[in-house]
Amino acid sequence: MIGKRIIPCLDVRNGRVVKGVNFDGIRDVADPVEMARFYNRAGADELVFYDITASAEGRGLFTDILRRTAREVFIPLTVGGGINTLDDFDRVLKCGADKVSVNSGAVNDPSLIERAAKKYGDQCVVLSMDVKRQNGGYRVFKNGNRVDAGLDALEWAKYGEDHGAGELVVNSIDTDGVRRGFDLEMLAEIEARVRIPVIASGGAGRKEDFLELFRAGVADAGLAASIFHFREVSIDSLKEYLQENGVNVRR
Amino acid sequence: MIAVIDYGCGNLFSLSSSLDHLGIASEIVRDPARLADADKLILPGVGAFGDAVDKLRRTGMFDVLLERAEAGVPILGICLGMQLLFEKSYEYGEHDGLGLIPGRVCPLADDIRPDLKIPHMGWNALRIRRDDPILADTADRASMYFVHSFYAKDCAPAVLADAEYDAAVPALVAQDNVYGAQFHPEKSGEAGLRLLSAFANL
Numbered sequence: 001m002i003g004k005r006i007i008p009c010l011d012v013r014n015g016r017v018v019k020g021v022n023f024d025g026i027r028d029v030a031d032p033v034e035m036a037r038f039y040n041r042a043g044a045d046e047l048v049f050y051d052i053t054a055s056a057e058g059r060g061l062f063t064d065i066l067r068r069t070a071r072e073v074f075i076p077l078t079v080g081g082g083i084n085t086l087d088d089f090d091r092v093l094k095c096g097a098d099k100v101s102v103n104s105g106a107v108n109d110p111s112l113i114e115r116a117a118k119k120y121g122d123q124c125v126v127l128s129m130d131v132k133r134q135n136g137g138y139r140v141f142k143n144g145n146r147v148d149a150g151l152d153a154l155e156w157a158k159y160g161e162d163h164g165a166g167e168l169v170v171n172s173i174d175t176d177g178v179r180r181g182f183d184l185e186m187l188a189e190i191e192a193r194v195r196i197p198v199i200a201s202g203g204a205g206r207k208e209d210f211l212e213l214f215r216a217g218v219a220d221a222g223l224a225a226s227i228f229h230f231r232e233v234s235i236d237s238l239k240e241y242l243q244e245n246g247v248n249v250r251r
Numbered sequence: 252m253i254a255v256i257d258y259g260c261g262n263l264f265s266l267s268s269s270l271d272h273l274g275i276a277s278e279i280v281r282d283p284a285r286l287a288d289a290d291k292l293i294l295p296g297v298g299a300f301g302d303a304v305d306k307l308r309r310t311g312m313f314d315v316l317l318e319r320a321e322a323g324v325p326i327l328g329i330c331l332g333m334q335l336l337f338e339k340s341y342e343y344g345e346h347d348g349l350g351l352i353p354g355r356v357c358p359l360a361d362d363i364r365p366d367l368k369i370p371h372m373g374w375n376a377l378r379i380r381r382d383d384p385i386l387a388d389t390a391d392r393a394s395m396y397f398v399h400s401f402y403a404k405d406c407a408p409a410v411l412a413d414a415e416y417d418a419a420v421p422a423l424v425a426q427d428n429v430y431g432a433q434f435h436p437e438k439s440g441e442a443g444l445r446l447l448s449a450f451a452n453l
Contacts, residue, residue: 001375001415001416002368002371002372002373002374002375002397002416003373003374003375003394005373005374040440045373045374070264070265070268071268071271071272072268072272074265074268074269074272074437074438074439074440074443074444075396075438075439075440076396076435076438093262093264094262094264095264096262096264096265096268098262098265098438120297120298121261121297121298121299122370122400123297123370123372123398123399124297166370166372166398167372195368195369196368196369196370197368197370197372197373220368220372220373221373250374250394
């Protein structure tokens with residue numbers, strides 16, 4: 001049977017990995033290619049590279065990092081950040097990305113999901129969404145979580161699935177950076193509405209958080225950044241722990 | 252030299268990078284006439300079956316592949332490339348494949364529990380059913396990376412390994428010199444690289 005996936009996420013700016021806490025106070029961590037190598041050896045099931053560069057120069061550095069990583073790390077690579085057009089898909093796919101994650105780009109132009117799925121296949125299109133509780137519901141936010149996108153999260157997830165997204169990344173703004181566990185309640189609502197794989201993001205602080213996530217049966221994969229980057233939890237020890245507790249993971 | 256067939260279906264970057272990494276000489280080939288120079292062929296592919304068959308025909312690869320298979324050249328189809336080796340697919344209509352391996356390609360969703368995710372995406376363990384030189388360095392239960400929504404059926408004699416997903420999903424198939432991997436060896440870490448290396452050494 002398919003294993004639960006552990007996915008480290010590398011936010012890259014100007015050629016370096018950074019990790020924001022609640023999207024503020026960004027700290028420099030390390031060289032992305034070096035980190036990708038390290039995570040691959042430690043048993044990461046996939047890697048996500050997030051381009052948080054604004055400048056053209058930074059974008060060039062990013063694709064160079066991607067290309068160098070894809071030449072020596074042979075596990076699935078997902079790329080996100082600044083994906084607004086099919087040309088953006090093209091640019092990162094040519095540099096070795098296997099999947100492309102769209103977020104604000106799809107909110108601003110929902111047809112992007114279907115056009116990309118038709119051109120590159122469903123397996124290539126990941127719909128990433130930043131979700132926040134509001135007035136008893138779940139809303140989608142965009143542009144670094146500052147702007148309410150005017151979408152209901154559950155409807156948006158379903159829309160993504162119906163229009164060719166092969167996978168969902170669901171990031172909880174409420175739990176992101178707080179490190180008290182994934183947003184199980186919200187994830188359960190999303191999980192109940194779609195059949196495509198769901199990747200949970202936001203809130204991992206301890207090994208136990210991943211066990212709770214998988215025991216709750218609300219996600220196929222857990223994504224995290226800082227707990228891995230700062231070596232608080234190693235991927236191999238996390239997988240050992242999950243396996244000892246009855247979760248099927250690749251070892 | 253291994254020819255990686257480029258017929259406009261999918262991203263060949265990872266595949267050719269993985270062969271480079273292993274020190275295996277390969278070339279991305281667009282001209283069907285060039286396939287005659289290769290001692291092995293890899294048929295990759297992502298996307299829809301019907302579209303891929305059209306492209307194989309339009310590029311002239313279809314007939315050359317059949318001719319090379321007949322000549323005994325080892326061929327490895329990967330993912331959609333594996334599905335193309337079969338006789339028929341029922342992905343959005345009904346399409347004829349290369350017919351190099353008996354069997355047909357059907358929606359996985361029809362045959363598995365409704366609570367299981369489609370696509371079958373992620374790492375799953377191989378259960379080896381039949382020994383073959385391509386599995387020389389592959390352990391039973393080795394995990395490989397899968398991503399697909401259709402799967403091969405009625406091909407039991409060809410199955411070298413399958414993966415459990417409520418159905419026994421044919422993962423690695425072979426008939427004589429023609430091989431197919433439903434998973435992506437070029438994305439399956441060390442285990443995948445060992446399989447590619449074994450194919451190169453056939």
